[in-house]
Amino acid sequence: MKLHMLMGALTATVMAAAAAQPYPVKPLRILVGFSPGGASDITTRIVGQKLSEAFGQPVVTDNRAGASGAIAARIVAQSAPDGYTLLSGATSILAINPAMMSRSGYDPVRDFTAVSQTVSMPQLLVVHPSVKASNLKELIALARARPGELNYSSSGLGSSSHLAIELLKFMTGISVVHVPFKGSGQSMPALLAGQVQMIFDPMPTSLPHVKTGKLRALAISTAKRSPAIPDLPTAAESGVPGFESSLWYGLLLPAGAAKPLIDKLNKAVNDALRAPDLVERFAALGADPVGSTASGFGKTISEEITKWGRVIKSAGIRGE
Numbered sequence: 001m002k003l004h005m006l007m008g009a010l011t012a013t014v015m016a017a018a019a020a021q022p023y024p025v026k027p028l029r030i031l032v033g034f035s036p037g038g039a040s041d042i043t044t045r046i047v048g049q050k051l052s053e054a055f056g057q058p059v060v061t062d063n064r065a066g067a068s069g070a071i072a073a074r075i076v077a078q079s080a081p082d083g084y085t086l087l088s089g090a091t092s093i094l095a096i097n098p099a100m101m102s103r104s105g106y107d108p109v110r111d112f113t114a115v116s117q118t119v120s121m122p123q124l125l126v127v128h129p130s131v132k133a134s135n136l137k138e139l140i141a142l143a144r145a146r147p148g149e150l151n152y153s154s155s156g157l158g159s160s161s162h163l164a165i166e167l168l169k170f171m172t173g174i175s176v177v178h179v180p181f182k183g184s185g186q187s188m189p190a191l192l193a194g195q196v197q198m199i200f201d202p203m204p205t206s207l208p209h210v211k212t213g214k215l216r217a218l219a220i221s222t223a224k225r226s227p228a229i230p231d232l233p234t235a236a237e238s239g240v241p242g243f244e245s246s247l248w249y250g251l252l253l254p255a256g257a258a259k260p261l262i263d264k265l266n267k268a269v270n271d272a273l274r275a276p277d278l279v280e281r282f283a284a285l286g287a288d289p290v291g292s293t294a295s296g297f298g299k300t301i302s303e304e305i306t307k308w309g310r311v312i313k314s315a316g317i318r319g320e
Helices: 003-020 039-055 067-077 091-100 136-145 160-172 184-192 203-211 259-273 276-285 294-315
Strands: 028-032 059-063 085-090 112-127 151-154 177-180 198-202 216-220 246-254
Touching (some): 028 067, 039 246, 039 276, 112 294, 136 216, 160 198, 177 184, 184 198, 203 276, 246 259, 259 294
């Protein structure tokens, strides 16, 4: 038998043996590319708790903030595809970074195996109460009257909160200044303190502050209004027709994971997303549990890469 045939046979035997072993037999680790307290962190912990209950093993959320999630992605891409290290993939990590960074250190398609989409959610355009605008049209008028004077925070260069405002700038011609942070857990306090004037922030982290009056919501980023805040108009309804930007999250394994492992994780994730208590928790946050096949999530990632690549190119945005 030739050497390459022998090696192929040995690899197949090892993979088959691994697939036949019980799983999981030790704690799982899900890497989140942003600081604690943000939407990615919150939703990952909720799903992780359900997976822990299903598998009878701890599921640890490991926050590795920085580079709009690229640090966490690199770690997972270089990990063994044994099912014990997963990535909490987000729009920014999988669809935006590839177009923003010439040296991200990972390929969102080649280096990962999709497991399932987990959640989708809108963003809210919120402003500090000191901003003299009660709706999006008034904010646009204010920004045009004072070009370069208003600041907006984001959860990092190339993050969804960054790109949503950049899309708004591109579609309206306004000039506002970007102040990036290492996650919503840091960018939101800056807005609450009045250090910046606005942000497009995921609903789970922005809606509580709107309800308490600490922030004012001007518009929602999705094409349709949200049942969680039905009186808030969409950006498209507020004078920016065609505007749409939604967030999505999902779980991925390193490339090379065995199909039985992917299937087992996919079933566990989708079962978790159908649990009534989880659905209720997400509804309170303004998030929608999605669930998908592994291939369906892979297709979503490819489509989003194309969409945001065009936005970034059109807006002339470059990564650091």
